[in-house]
Amino acid sequence: MADLDPLAPHAERLSKADLSGLVGRDEARDQALLLSAAGLTLDARKQRLDAEAWQALLDLLRQSDFEARRQKLFAGEVVNETEDRPALHTALRNPDRLKDAGTAERIRQARRATANFAMRAGEGEFLSGHPLKRVVNIGIGGSDLGPRFVYDALKAWRRDGVEARFVSNLDPADLEDALEGAEPETTLFCVTSKSFTTQETLMNAQAARAWLVSKLGETGVSGRFAAATAAPHKAREFGIEPSQIFPFEEGVGGRYSLWSAAGLVLEIVFGPEVFEAMHTGAREMDDHFLDAPLERNLPVAKALIDVWNRAGLRKLSRCVAAYSSRLERLPFYLQQLEMESLGKSVTREGETLGAHTAGQLVWGGRGSDVQHSFFQWLHQAPADAPVDFIALKSLATSRDERAKALTANLLAQGAALMAGRKGEGDLAAHKAMPGGRVSSTLLMDDLAPGALGALIALHEHKVFTEAVLYRLNPFDQWGVELGKQLARDIATGDVSAFDPATRDLIARLGL
Numbered sequence: 001m002a003d004l005d006p007l008a009p010h011a012e013r014l015s016k017a018d019l020s021g022l023v024g025r026d027e028a029r030d031q032a033l034l035l036s037a038a039g040l041t042l043d044a045r046k047q048r049l050d051a052e053a054w055q056a057l058l059d060l061l062r063q064s065d066f067e068a069r070r071q072k073l074f075a076g077e078v079v080n081e082t083e084d085r086p087a088l089h090t091a092l093r094n095p096d097r098l099k100d101a102g103t104a105e106r107i108r109q110a111r112r113a114t115a116n117f118a119m120r121a122g123e124g125e126f127l128s129g130h131p132l133k134r135v136v137n138i139g140i141g142g143s144d145l146g147p148r149f150v151y152d153a154l155k156a157w158r159r160d161g162v163e164a165r166f167v168s169n170l171d172p173a174d175l176e177d178a179l180e181g182a183e184p185e186t187t188l189f190c191v192t193s194k195s196f197t198t199q200e201t202l203m204n205a206q207a208a209r210a211w212l213v214s215k216l217g218e219t220g221v222s223g224r225f226a227a228a229t230a231a232p233h234k235a236r237e238f239g240i241e242p243s244q245i246f247p248f249e250e251g252v253g254g255r256y257s258l259w260s261a262a263g264l265v266l267e268i269v270f271g272p273e274v275f276e277a278m279h280t281g282a283r284e285m286d287d288h289f290l291d292a293p294l295e296r297n298l299p300v301a302k303a304l305i306d307v308w309n310r311a312g313l314r315k316l317s318r319c320v321a322a323y324s325s326r327l328e329r330l331p332f333y334l335q336q337l338e339m340e341s342l343g344k345s346v347t348r349e350g351e352t353l354g355a356h357t358a359g360q361l362v363w364g365g366r367g368s369d370v371q372h373s374f375f376q377w378l379h380q381a382p383a384d385a386p387v388d389f390i391a392l393k394s395l396a397t398s399r400d401e402r403a404k405a406l407t408a409n410l411l412a413q414g415a416a417l418m419a420g421r422k423g424e425g426d427l428a429a430h431k432a433m434p435g436g437r438v439s440s441t442l443l444m445d446d447l448a449p450g451a452l453g454a455l456i457a458l459h460e461h462k463v464f465t466e467a468v469l470y471r472l473n474p475f476d477q478w479g480v481e482l483g484k485q486l487a488r489d490i491a492t493g494d495v496s497a498f499d500p501a502t503r504d505l506i507a508r509l510g511l
């Protein structure tokens with residue numbers, strides 16, 4: 001796309017440059033690529049960037065409508081044009097910036113209501129005298145990935161004796177697994193669905209209800225179901241008691257919803273204080289994103305780097321390697337956040353985007369495990385991908401030798417990707433490593449609610465900033481609709497319009 005053309009000469013120059021030679025040569029360049037905010041530090045010195053290219057990226061952002069759109073985002077004005085909606089996730093962390101006082105007040109009330117319910121539910125109040133032992137969240141997409149990621153990450157912060165399980169898939173084994181060892185008396189189901197029309201969620205919620213009825217009878221259902229939704233009337237139609245239905249705003253996007261009632265499972269399992277501490281960390285990142293100068297702004301820097309690698313250096317994908325057992329689900333969470341937001345082909349005005357001017361394919365896993373699987377590809381395959389390493393300072397400074405060794409592995413990988421090993425002298429060709437492969441390292445102080453909140457907000461704002469540069473709408477997801485319609489057609493036997501290969505499979509599978 002024409003707007004990003006100024007990157008081309010820099011990409012041409014730097015794609016041939018020696019990456020190792022870019023590091024440690026220009027103090028100002030190195031300092032510009034090392035930024036901190038809200039307990040997070042981004043070290044992007046191993047990126048294929050020099051001071052001129054960095055300046056070109058900043059100039060592009062300054063010349064865009066970034067500042068005006070960021071203002072609109074925080075004020076709750078329409079930024080999701082195709083759905084004529086605001087995007088209210090930052091307002092869930094701080095409603096005071098909203099222009100519309102009514103929405104701000106509804107958000108405050110909703111927060112009070114979930115906190116109150118979570119506190120009482122955690123004490124077993126709705127289970128006819130039984131203690132709460134398990135909360136089963138039934139939801140999919142944004143109603144699953146965010147809460148599930150946070151639950152795993154903050155496991156150490158659970159209330160005593162309470163655990164969460166997550167059901168998203170229509171394979172009956174998913175609910176079966178979530179109910180393994182569950183006592184019906186001490187189990188609470190949270191049905192999380194913004195639309196309350198999602199097939200997977202409604203079918204699983206019916207199956208969960210049937211399980212409860214089979215164990216405790218109809219009366220046992222009362223109190224053991226709660227809902228988080230932007231369509232409360234549909235939750236009522238489903239049979240959930242109005243006092244246990246927690247609404248959130250239509251303007252909260254599914255993949256941005258964990259801060260709303262959609263995070264109910266977290267608020268119950270961890271307690272409202274932990275949920276609030278996550279909000280506080282995210283709010284710190286929000287304030288930084290709003291107030292820090294662009295050249296010292298962490299989400300902005302991360303966005304510029306990812307745009308540079310995609311649009312400048314044409315790296316289709318990005319690998320996220322989190323060196324923390326409990327951050328294993330980070331890549332899954334980011335896949336939805338980034339790929340549903342930035343996987344678009346047209347601008348907000350409907351113009352076709354260039355082939356290299358939309359979001360990256362995000363993939364990854366947990367370090368050091370991934371070193372023993374796909375890192376071979378990263379080191380020696382002819383194509384490559386930038387890597388985001390995530391490191392916990394608390395592991396590096398731990399007294400546990402294993403934790404130190406884990407972090408040493410992370411640093412070794414970044415260094416090896418950059419330096420490589422030349423196939424000269426006695427070194428056999430298959431042992432040579434090309435090097436010149438870029439990575440960033442994101443340092444988190446520790447795996448605590450505040451730092452995790454900041455990590456999520458960082459990525460939300462990074463995606464927003466990229467979307468501004470690509471001029472696309474990051475808040476809609478029209479691409480997921482056609483498949484849903486076609487699945488309904490198959491279910492209702494309306495298959496005449498399908499291609500012959502699909503019709504044959506439908507027949508073979510007896511659908």
Ligand SMILES: O=P(O)(O)OC[C@H]1O[C@H](O)[C@H](O)[C@@H](O)[C@@H]1O
Pocket residue numbers: 140141142143192193194195196197198201254255340477480
């Ligand atoms: O929360 P729900 O309305 O049930 O939606 C669940 C998910 O399904 C949709 O198809 C979207 O692709 C996701 O963005 C959304 O999070």
